[in-house]
Amino acid sequence: MVILSLILFPFLLLFLLLIFIVRPRPINIPIKNRHVFITGGSSGIGLALAHLAASQGARVSLLARSLKRLEEAKESIRLSSGADVSIFSADVRDYDAVQKAINDAGPIDVLVVNQGVFVPRELEKQGLDEVKFMLDVNLMGSFNVIKAALPLMKQRMDRLPASIALISSQAGQVGIYGYTAYSASKFGLRGLAEALQQEVIGDNIHVSVVFPPDTDTPGFEEEIKVRPELTKILAGSSRSMKADEVAKTALAGIESGSFMVPCNFDGHMLAIATAGLSPQRSFLMAFTEVIFSGVLRLVALFLQWNWYRCIEHWHAKKKET
DSSP states (O other): OHHHHHHHHHHHHHHHHHHHHHOOOOOOOOOTTSEEEEETTTSHHHHHHHHHHHHTTOEEEEEESOHHHHHHHHHHHHHHHOOOOEEEEOOTTOHHHHHHHHHHHOOOSEEEEOOOOOOOOOGGGSOHHHHHHHIIIIIIHHHHHHHHHHHHHHTOSSOOOEEEEEEOOGGGTSOOTTOHHHHHHHHHHHHHHHHHHHHHGGGTEEEEEEEOOSEESHHHHHHHHHOOHHHHHHHTTSOOEEHHHHHHHHHHHHHTTOSEEEOSHHHHHHHHHTOTTOOOOOHHHHHHHHHHHHHHHHHHHHHHHHHHHHHHHHHHHHHHO
């Protein structure tokens, strides 16, 4: 124990010195009376975020493909909060359509890039058209939305802190059997966000990446039906969350300017284990990452070994039958 303390002490002193020099700065991104633009806002997490933002006095705009579902979302928000939201029907894969919608909506203060599609299947069995569809919607669609919104975000009049939030997934932090294409698209959002934050911080725009677990949405219900058997075994122990729960956590993270926004206990552990070179605004979280990253790496190794043991047993059982 004494030897361990002697080893750790210099690292703690160095960490405290760096924190003193860098001094993470807390920030607050207001929502009330500001324009919140949400893609994929007609259902699921996007709709839950829209309800929450509208109830807090934000001017909300929603973008999705289905005009019918957008109109239903608009009416549900009007009935729950009395707010009148703007709706725009466009496919995020179509840059021109996205740009037109965003220009019509006007300068954005908080951009939530939430659209996403998911078809779980082993890569060998998955058509490249499905792979391309997921990459185009989840990743390329995010580029389209952000690129179209940035000029107007930089021209906002109030100059208060603004936000770009990308809704990723815990499958964007750790690869899971049957999620090959989906994980690739969601891992990509992390790289996009880290580089983008450096590009927009000079304009007082703060990037957040939200990592929800399985969330009870219409899309999740369909996904469960077609999950590979082994995916169900490996992911069976994780608890799903309600869209409203995810929305509350996500909005709180956006308002505080947090870069990584986990949504449950497992998510917090994953965030610490995968912190890497990501930005960190909280002194407490920076300290926690430094202290616990090694321990969580050990936990992750045991978890991975268990997963591969399950995979080995599953394949052995399949060969027997």
